[in-house]
Amino acid sequence: MVTPRAVESESPTDSQLIEQVRGGDLNAFSQLIVRYQDRVFRIQFQFLQDYQLAEDLTQETFVRVHANLTRYDATKGAFSTWLYTIARNLARNALAKRAREKGTETLVEVATPEGESPRGMASRKDVIAQLDAALQGLPELYQTAFILAEIEELPLSQVAEIEGVPLGTIKSRVSRAKEKLREALQKQDHEP
Amino acid sequence: MNPEPSPPSSDPLSDWIRARREQVPQLRQDLTEQILRQVRPPERKGFLPMTFWLGKMAILCAALCTLTVRIYLTAIFTLVLTDLLP
Numbered sequence: 680m681v682t683p684r685a686v687e688s689e690s691p692t693d694s695q696l697i698e699q700v701r702g703g704d705l706n707a708f709s710q711l712i713v714r715y716q717d718r719v720f721r722i723q724f725q726f727l728q729d730y731q732l733a734e735d736l737t738q739e740t741f742v743r744v745h746a747n748l749t750r751y752d753a754t755k756g757a758f759s760t761w762l763y764t765i766a767r768n769l770a771r772n773a774l775a776k777r778a779r780e781k782g783t784e785t786l787v788e789v790a791t792p793e794g795e796s797p798r799g800m801a802s803r804k805d806v807i808a809q810l811d812a813a814l815q816g817l818p819e820l821y822q823t824a825f826i827l828a829e830i831e832e833l834p835l836s837q838v839a840e841i842e843g844v845p846l847g848t849i850k851s852r853v854s855r856a857k858e859k860l861r862e863a864l865q866k867q868d869h870e871p
Numbered sequence: 872m873n874p875e876p877s878p879p880s881s882d883p884l885s886d887w888i889r890a891r892r893e894q895v896p897q898l899r900q901d902l903t904e905q906i907l908r909q910v911r912p913p914e915r916k917g918f919l920p921m922t923f924w925l926g927k928m929a930i931l932c933a934a935l936c937t938l939t940v941r942i943y944l945t946a947i948f949t950l951v952l953t954d955l956l957p
Contacts (some may be wrong), residue, residue: 864883
């Protein structure tokens with residue numbers, strides 16, 4: 680996978696592309712989509728654990744970006760931060776809607792490494808299900824910080840910008856989220 | 872792109888985080904085109920200019936009819952009034 684940073688060193692910068700898109704250049708917008716669609720999709724998928732919904736919201740994210748590009752102010756932050764904020768907002772809204780409609784479900788299926796015993800596999804699946812459920816049950820702010828910083832490995836400073844809070848707050852939210860997930864694991868270990 | 876799953880470590884939380892990163896499915900290749908279709912401004916359809924010109928013609932016809940009727944009525948009143956005057 681080509682990272683946005685690697686692409687930026689060889690091709691036009693985000694700011695140049697944005698200027699072109701503002702002038703009506705759809706080819707420039709297509710380059711922005713190609714540059715960021717994988718990351719946006721990953722973020723949506725990590726929140727929702729639903730391929731179709733994540734794909735729909737990825738499309739929606741870029742449609743909104745195109746419609747609101749005149750509002751984007753480069754002096755207030757990187758384009759990617761603005762983009763990920765829109766993606767995060769859409770994912771949160773979808774999660775809230777889903778929670779209202781039918782409650783939360785765990786949809787994760789993870790391949791198991793070869794050579795693991797059936798008992799080990801079962802235990803591993805239990806752990807995964809337990810942690811998925813625990814993540815879904817975390818308060819929204821902890822969940823977002825954990826997904827963006829720990830799972831998607833975005834820089835903490837960028838997560839802080841997306842969330843609109845100081846860096847220290849994000850560090851503490853991630854740490855608290857980890858604590859709560861470990862607690863959930865321990866609870867499972869102590870259950871008969 | 873789903874790489875081979877990594878072997879389990881002693882920390883289940885780290886294993887799970889790694890699994891979450893690895894389990895993201897591949898995004899469809901034609902998504903870019905699909906997004907572009909949604910943001911592309913709609914093309915002007917053929918019937919729009921036709922409607923425009925038909926409208927123009929209708930307005931012109933109405934104006935001509937009104938003018939003809941007015942001239943006709945004016946002529947009649949003029950004749951009637953001329954006959955009635957002493």
